[in-house]
Amino acid sequence: MTIDTTPKMTWWNRLSHPGQFVALTRPLVLPLALLTGVLFAVGLWYGLFSSPPEKYMGDTVRIMYVHVPTAWLSQFVYATMAVSALGTLVWRHPMADVSMKAAAPLGAAFTAMALFTGSLWGRPTWGTFWEWDGRMTSTLVLLFIYLGIVALWRAFDDQLRAARVVAVFTLVGAVNIPIIKFSVDWWSTLHQPASVFRADGPTMPGEILTPLFVMFFAFTFLFITLQLAAMHTEVRRRRITTLERRAARGDAR
Amino acid sequence: MIALGAHAEFIIAAYVGVFAGLAALIGWTVFAARQTKRRLEELGDGQRANSSAQ
Amino acid sequence: MNGFWSVLSREIRLSLRGGGEILTLVLFFVIVGAVVPFAVGPDKALLARIAPGIVWIAAFLAMLLGLEKLFGPDRADGTLALYRLADIPLSAVVAAKVIAHWLTAALPLILASPVLALLLAMDATSFWRTVLSLLLGTPALAGFGAIGAAVTVATRRGGLLAPILIAPLSVPVLIFGVGAIAPTGGPDQAQAAILLLAALSLMVVVLSPFAAALAIDWGED
Amino acid sequence: MTEGQVHSPLCLKTFALGVGRGETMLARDIALSVSAGHGLMLRGPNGAGKSTLLLTLAGLLSPLEGSIVLEGHDEDFGPAFHHCGHRNAIRPRLTAVETLEFWRGINGNPALPVAEALERVGLRRLARLDAAYLSAGQQRRLALARLLVSARPVWLLDEPTSALDAEGQKLLAGLIEDHLAAGGIAVIASHDAIALDNLAVFTLETGA
Numbered sequence: 119m120t121i122d123t124t125p126k127m128t129w130w131n132r133l134s135h136p137g138q139f140v141a142l143t144r145p146l147v148l149p150l151a152l153l154t155g156v157l158f159a160v161g162l163w164y165g166l167f168s169s170p171p172e173k174y175m176g177d178t179v180r181i182m183y184v185h186v187p188t189a190w191l192s193q194f195v196y197a198t199m200a201v202s203a204l205g206t207l208v209w210r211h212p213m214a215d216v217s218m219k220a221a222a223p224l225g226a227a228f229t230a231m232a233l234f235t236g237s238l239w240g241r242p243t244w245g246t247f248w249e250w251d252g253r254m255t256s257t258l259v260l261l262f263i264y265l266g267i268v269a270l271w272r273a274f275d276d277q278l279r280a281a282r283v284v285a286v287f288t289l290v291g292a293v294n295i296p297i298i299k300f301s302v303d304w305w306s307t308l309h310q311p312a313s314v315f316r317a318d319g320p321t322m323p324g325e326i327l328t329p330l331f332v333m334f335f336a337f338t339f340l341f342i343t344l345q346l347a348a349m350h351t352e353v354r355r356r357r358i359t360t361l362e363r364r365a366a367r368g369d370a371r
Numbered sequence: 372m373i374a375l376g377a378h379a380e381f382i383i384a385a386y387v388g389v390f391a392g393l394a395a396l397i398g399w400t401v402f403a404a405r406q407t408k409r410r411l412e413e414l415g416d417g418q419r420a421n422s423s424a425q
Numbered sequence: 426m427n428g429f430w431s432v433l434s435r436e437i438r439l440s441l442r443g444g445g446e447i448l449t450l451v452l453f454f455v456i457v458g459a460v461v462p463f464a465v466g467p468d469k470a471l472l473a474r475i476a477p478g479i480v481w482i483a484a485f486l487a488m489l490l491g492l493e494k495l496f497g498p499d500r501a502d503g504t505l506a507l508y509r510l511a512d513i514p515l516s517a518v519v520a521a522k523v524i525a526h527w528l529t530a531a532l533p534l535i536l537a538s539p540v541l542a543l544l545l546a547m548d549a550t551s552f553w554r555t556v557l558s559l560l561l562g563t564p565a566l567a568g569f570g571a572i573g574a575a576v577t578v579a580t581r582r583g584g585l586l587a588p589i590l591i592a593p594l595s596v597p598v599l600i601f602g603v604g605a606i607a608p609t610g611g612p613d614q615a616q617a618a619i620l621l622l623a624a625l626s627l628m629v630v631v632l633s634p635f636a637a638a639l640a641i642d643w644g645e646d
Numbered sequence: 647m648t649e650g651q652v653h654s655p656l657c658l659k660t661f662a663l664g665v666g667r668g669e670t671m672l673a674r675d676i677a678l679s680v681s682a683g684h685g686l687m688l689r690g691p692n693g694a695g696k697s698t699l700l701l702t703l704a705g706l707l708s709p710l711e712g713s714i715v716l717e718g719h720d721e722d723f724g725p726a727f728h729h730c731g732h733r734n735a736i737r738p739r740l741t742a743v744e745t746l747e748f749w750r751g752i753n754g755n756p757a758l759p760v761a762e763a764l765e766r767v768g769l770r771r772l773a774r775l776d777a778a779y780l781s782a783g784q785q786r787r788l789a790l791a792r793l794l795v796s797a798r799p800v801w802l803l804d805e806p807t808s809a810l811d812a813e814g815q816k817l818l819a820g821l822i823e824d825h826l827a828a829g830g831i832a833v834i835a836s837h838d839a840i841a842l843d844n845l846a847v848f849t850l851e852t853g854a
Binding site for chain 3: 290304
């Protein structure tokens with residue numbers, strides 16, 4: 119119940135002030151956006167034109183260049199949210215709230231894309247759009263968790279309060295995701311023995327790895343750019359709420 | 372454009388779908404950013420948009 | 426400990442006097458199970474095969490139905506705020522409420538499960554396995570339910586949100602719960618499923634009161 | 647615990663306290679000092695932050711700035727604050743006795759036995775009745791009886807007179823008087839006058 123007067127590191131202090139955070143990170147957005155654009159251009163050129171078809175899968179391997187990065191992001195974004203949730207709960211860092219809130223819809227979008235490309239990859243490879251295999255099923259469950267978190271954010275009027283509650287739920291989800299993954303794997307091997315395609319088959323040749331890596335970084339940098347932009351928007355949105363409340367209360371402090 | 376083999380439609384659909392999704396995501400982010408900026412200016416806080424609170 | 430028993434006995438007393446709430450829940454459970462044959466046809470072999478899944482789905486839905494009663498009325502009448510001022514930790518209050526929720530929302534379903542077993546043409550072995558898996562698995566559902574109810578208690582439209590939030594988390598419970606009954610993977614797999622289910626339940630029951638108490642404390646703040 | 651047993655010299659102080667909900671500060675620079683045996687009356691127009699201040703004192707909301715100290719309170723004694731808010735925390739399906747016994751169980755520091763507390767607030771004859779059948783004023787009395795069954799040095803009362811009749815208001819004044827005489831502290835937010843002599847008054851302004 120006393121004020122926290124312990125001195126903190128200055129960069130941490132500066133980052134924890136919303137306005138300072140925006141001022142510090144805004145110059146990063148444009149270079150990041152440019153870098154993302156270049157990476158996407160290079161990745162697409164490699165992925166669609168320069169790289170040869172794969173030996174077994176043929177041209178469908180090109181779906182992998184958009185599927186693997188989105189699938190990676192679907193987990194990376196959750197990790198970002200979980201770390202931010204820790205930031206909210208343990209250090210009460212104000213920007214952690216904002217980061218959590220900005221990441222949730224992005225994560226949901228990337229997870230949906232991973233499922234979409236996965237099923238388009240599955241049709242030529244397995245002959246079906248949807249297969250209840252371990253990976254696809256747990257990604258679907260992850261999508262539901264993301265959407266639940268987005269819904270939970272929207273259900274609160276007071277966003278400060280929402281942040282801590284959502285943080286608790288995000289961490290509960292983070293603890294549960296490995297369990298879900300394990301249980302789903304257990305379940306899918308039980309019901310349909312090894313008929314599915316395994317990605318860890320033959321080692322991939324360099325001409326496939328190059329576009330994969332470039333696209334991987336392109337998507338990751340895209341996420342970082344969007345995340346920063348969305349965080350800035352969220353900081354402004356909170357500022358708007360504060361101003362509107364003040365205006366409603368009729369004082370011009 | 373190179374020939375995409377027997378499953379061209381799936382590959383095209385995947386790329387079109389993903390990039391439409393990305394475009395929507397970027398568009399939404401930019402739109403939200405513009406909207407909040409405009410609202411802040413309406414509230415007479417345009418210059419202080421970067422340095423909120425006291 | 427004194428306070429823990431006070432909360433537990435109050436919760437149970439309230440449910441018993443709740444004007445047939447428990448009966449409603451049990452009826453819901455039985456009716457959901459009994460409606461399935463109308464949808465899939467009265468083929469006994471098919472019904473016997475999917476019976477474990479039906480029983481679990483019915484129990485899952487029935488337990489979700491009772492979630493709103495967990496913290497909603499306490500928040501509405503101010504009891505929740507006073508719990509935070511009580512001489513026992515909030516997590517102990519939540520633990521008592523989780524146990525009471527299990528006793529009043531899960532145990533009656535398990536007691537009613539013979540009716541469903543009969544309707545769905547289950548044989549004796551799979552019936553007993555069903556009872557065992559429900560006994561082991563429903564505590565985890567109650568624990569997840571407490572978390573879902575706790576994170577939504579401060580929202581205005583929490584009613585439908587809690588089930589949406591905890592349904593994905595409950596996937597492992599359903600998988601291991603049904604896996605413990607269904608003969609698909611052979612007896613070894615069923616045995617493994619029972620052990621995993623028990624471990625999961627134990628973990629959820631131990632940890633969920635803390636998570637739920639944290640969510641309530643900070644959501645109300 | 648008997649009436650005569652007095653808490654150690656107690657003093658509730660706030661330093662440059664700012665209270666509010668979320669980010670919105672309702673009142674700031676609140677410097678209160680209430681010592682044992684004294685009551686404080688909070689006044690102020692609607693929306694000035696009286697209820698929020700009481701919730702913050704109780705620890706149900708965290709202060710936006712400044713601090714709250716309860717000097718002379720032994721942590722081992724248990725929680726120091728009774729909060730009695732707008733909502734009575736009474737469940738219609740439980741009887742008055744059950745309600746009080748429940749609070750006595752979880753609030754610790756048992757003081758008056760349930761029967762005596764009900765006698766004190768004039769609900770003895772309705773003790774076995776479901777709370778659903780109590781009138782609003784009677785429910786309020788039951789909520790006040792909750793303060794009696796567990797001993798806590800500081801009472802924070804938010805509009806305690808609402809729904810109380812003239813006799814009930816007199817009863818409330820008597821309860822507070824006894825509590826103060828036993829060395830307790832009371833902070834009361836009310837628009838009504840409470841017939842007590844030694845009440846200091848603290849006024850909250852809108853938008854302060």
